[in-house]
Amino acid sequence: MELEILIPGRQNGAVENKCAMGIMTKAPRPGHSKTRLASALLPEEAASLSRCFIRDTSAAIDALSHQDPFVVGVAIYTPIGSETEFRELLPKGFKMIAQREGDLGARLSGATEDLFAAGFSAVCLLDSDSPTLPFRYLQDLATFLKEPVDRMVIGPCTDGGYYGLGLRHTHARLFEEITWSTDRVCAETILRSSEIQLSAITLPAWYDVDDQLSLNRLLCELFPELANETVPQGSPAPHTKEFLRQILVEEGEGRIWPQTSSRVRTAL
Secondary structure, eight states, X not given: OOOEEOOTTXXXXXXXXXXXXXXXXXXXXXXXXXXXXXXXXXXXXXXXXXXXXXXXXXXXXXXXXXXXXXXXXXXXXXXXXXXXXXXXXXXXXXXXXXOOSSSHHHHXXXXXXXXXXXXXXXXXXXXXXXXXXXXXXXHHHHHHHHSOOOOEEEEEXXXXXXXXXXXXXXXXXXXXXXXXXXXXXXXXXXXXXXXXXXXXXXXXXXXXXXXXXXXXXXXXXXXXXXXXXOOOOOOOOHHHHHHHHHHHHHHOTTTTOTTOOTHHHHHO
């Protein structure tokens, strides 16, 4: 399946008055994906889980785009040359645009600039690590971004980052002097918005999956019948659930979810 690749700096009339709901993502490859889950998953398994996350997140965006024509799904991908690796993961209505080089701040800032330059009237950057993000949060992001108001809409992650950041105009300052990969990212981003007198709307928090603790949270959400704790339920994430279910069934409780008991094999 061929997906349209947007060329930075080239206007695309088909996206005028639309919102780019863009997933910041890299090609899922063993040894490069979900490396902080090495204690639970083999390198190929970690790459497979990353593929599931992309499938589930892009499917949710695709569903929203059918409900709300203001929304267009975009994969903001890296590295250049990996385009074919995404074709089996993304819905056919998705577009793609390459990330710029540089640190995370440069990539995020560059993505907003390139998507606005392509003709979008609003841009929302989403992480690719929150496969169960509640659908209503995506709806809220799109709803706020429809309003022609120069402000920031941000969805915090429980670890201090953010799962989504939406804008109606470019604001490079939002991505400068941020202590990336720490629990201060969201707070510092809100501080930057205050510095430039850009009002901010903060949505409810959710979580991303990048370590054993957050993987446990995901398993509790997807398999509540096996969990020792009750957690809020988000989107169903069917690809992610099926991949994890197979591991639980075939290899047993302690493999990826230390809290489980021998009930796992018979309950799934």
